[in-house]
Amino acid sequence: MPHPSFLNRHALHLRPDPARVVVRAFRPSVEPRDYNPLDKTRANHIVDRVLALDVAEAEAVLAATLDNFDDRHRNLPAIFEQRAQEMEDAFSSHCCFTPTQLQLVGAYFLHEYSFEAAALFNPSIVPHPNQSGVAPGAIRFILSLRAVGEGHISSLTFRCGTFLADGTLMIEPPTRLASLPRVTMRVGDKLDLAFEADSDITERVIFPVTEAQANGIEDARFVPFIEEGQTTYYATYTAYSGQAIRSELIETSDFLTFRLTPLKGPAAVNKGMALFPRRIGGRYAMIARHDNESLHLVYSDNLLEWGLGTPILTPEFPWEFIQIGNCGSPIELDEGWLLLTHGVGPVRHYSIGAVLLDKDDPTRVLGRSHLPLVQPEKSTREGYVPNVVYSCGAMRHGAWIILPYAISDTFSTVATVKIDSLLAMLAPAYR
Structure with missing residues (x-):
């Protein structure tokens, strides 16, 4: 494992609250x-x-x-x-x-x-669309989290926070109320949802609506997608009917109105897709895992139809022998695309690692962590699903990576790490 000072683990625990209904x-x-x-x-x-x-x-x-x-x-x-x-x-x-x-x-x-009575986990993080009033050098952010209640039904909820220039991280408590959106358009399984304009973002809960989502909207991986100077927030997530899964897409510009659309194509029949934050070579690009154990690069011309792609990462080290997956969308650095990964090892032990991909050709792996960056600690590994750490997306701010992650599929926390320190952990890939 890296030196204990490698990660700054913040004393923030986002725990499920059965009083939120x-x-x-x-x-x-x-x-x-x-x-x-x-x-x-x-x-x-x-x-x-x-x-x-x-x-x-x-x-x-x-x-x-x-x-x-x-x-x-x-x-x-x-x-x-x-x-x-x-x-x-x-x-x-x-x-x-x-x-x-x-x-x-x-x-x-x-x-x-009680939509989060059992668990509040698998977070992703993006910059808040409204940065007004933020102190110099700081950034306001939105956390999305998977909430689980009675019957193991998953929904999507939000928190807000601020990361200060001195490395301090704060997360605001949610409002006491929680509310569901109105369905403003429905064509088949394609939905438009709208919350009340005066509702707080922490009040908003996206709950399953269609039959394909009946048992859960799981593991949303949000990313700000920038095109022609406009930012759209997309998130891929797993829709679970209780019997079958498929990947679907959320689209929003303000976290007040949302469009939910099923994805199509052979890459969309599995879970864990993560969208790049911009087009590559004029095409949309995703990291996907359609063989259940390896990561692939897949492309689309229209954002909704995804074919099979090129394998880029297979299990290589003991902590990931069972399978690997992504921990959210790739993060663009000067050095390349930073992709956080998860690996599953002995006794279904989940850990978080990282790789660096070539910026122009993401099938080229430039560096890879041989050891986990984060793994379950003995003092905190108990929970709904023990021995798991997992993230659905990190964020860059200046010289930092802000990494929210879940512990034992029960509660969430946040760590930060300097980009230089993280890159130094990635050994050159021999390929």
């Missing part, structure tokens, strides 16, 4: 043994019971519900009404509702979900 759609199921196509559904029965309440009782139930939950969510009455409107198939025998009845019906078809 969103409201999700809930619809009671019908037991197969009880099903009769001539009967009303359970949803119809619930609506009938609500409408049978007299005016005073309905108002009292709604007031008590709002008193119990309103301080935990943004604009809960509107959420109730929106959910009721989504349940119109249960209202077929009813012509109209009072505002109280509409909100109360909506409340019965929602439930709270």
Whole structure:
């Protein structure tokens, strides 16, 4: 391992908080043994019971519900009404509702979900689009994190922080509230999402919407992509249906509105794709792992269709004999493309390493770490999945690399390292 002073491990632990909740759609199921196509559904029965309440009782139930939950969510009455409107198939025998009845019906078809109760891990980091008011030599950043709640369902959440010129790193606490976006466009599995304009970024949670995402939006690798002076933030992530996986793409310019699109082609059927921050030779480029153990360079002319590419890295050292993968998008340096990697060794022990790729021809490996840069420590390796350190993306700022990473698929922390020190660890590649 490198000398202990090689990495500056900051005393920041981002741990899951079960108090952070969103409201999700809930619809009671019908037991197969009880099903009769001539009967009303359970949803119809619930609506009938609500409408049978007299005016005073309905108002009292709604007031008590709002008193119990309103301080935990943004604009809960509107959420109730929106959910009721989504349940119109249960209202077929009813012509109209009072505002109280509409909100109360909506409340019965929602439930709270603690989206990060189990884990908060696999972070990536990018510069914040708004750098106004930042001190000289400092940078404001956004962390994306994979949050896991009940049923091992993964969603995407955010934190903000600042890295100061003296090497101090601060992460702001999240807001108490959390909210889901509106779906503003849906064509097949292609989605446009929008959050409330006055919401804080730490409040925003991107939760699975499509069937392909039903069990998780996993391991988003964000990167600022610069073209013609404009910056677009892209992130590849794994959509998990509960049975199958595929790679999908997030696009945003402001972290307020997002577009989610499935990727296509043979390289997109696996996980762990990471986009280069600019075109190479006029084409989009990704690091991918479609053979489950090695890293490949793949290209696309349209950002969405990805064929098979050129193998550039295979497992070579004992700490990566099982497989290797990327730890986020390549970072452009004067010396080449810095690619952080992960390797899996004995007893499924995950470590983080690095390679340096040629800037013009990223299939050429210029240097490679023979030993891990970061690996699980005995004092912190216990967790949801023990013996794992993992990152979905680091960031350069001046002479520093800022590396957020997760520990044991449970919580996240951050380390920083000087670029010169990191490059000195990369032995020349003999190829």
